[in-house]
Amino acid sequence: MHQAVTRAAALATAAAAVLLATATPAVAAGRRSGDACTHNWSGPQVCIAVDGHDDWARHLTVTWTNPGRARQSTAVLHEGDHQVEVHERMTGTARDGRITAEWTDIEVAWGRLCGSFTDTPNVWACVDIHSGGPYSS
Helix, strand or coil: CHHHHHHHHHHHHHHHHHHHHHCCCCCCCCEEEEEEECCCCCCCCEEEEEEEECCEEEEEEEEECCCCCCCEEEEEEEECCCCCEEEEEEEEEEECCEEEEEEEEEECCCEEEEEEECCCCCCCEEEEECCCCCCCC
16 A cells, blocks of 8 residues: 555656646746657657747757767758748757757747757657747748
């Protein structure tokens, strides 16, 4: 019986951690921040994170968290769930077992913004942008 209680407590703790990690905090008006990762545990894990104000992403990263032996890969931003590329491609380099590509001070539009790598063409991480203007590719 003690093992059952311990297991239930561990499951409840894990569930609370997931809820806290996925909850979106309230953000000041005009400022946005968001991140998302793919959840296909048997394949490439790709994440996208954006932080900015109004139409500008001050810092945007796309990260491949399990690249294996790859040392670099080219990151691509997509408009929504389409193949339309927006902004210039960036070369991500490996550090601490991850490949990360970064953009700074780029204009973004409202809607869905997705990131991938040329070596992970069918694995996209997407985040919804709720304010913004036209892309300035």
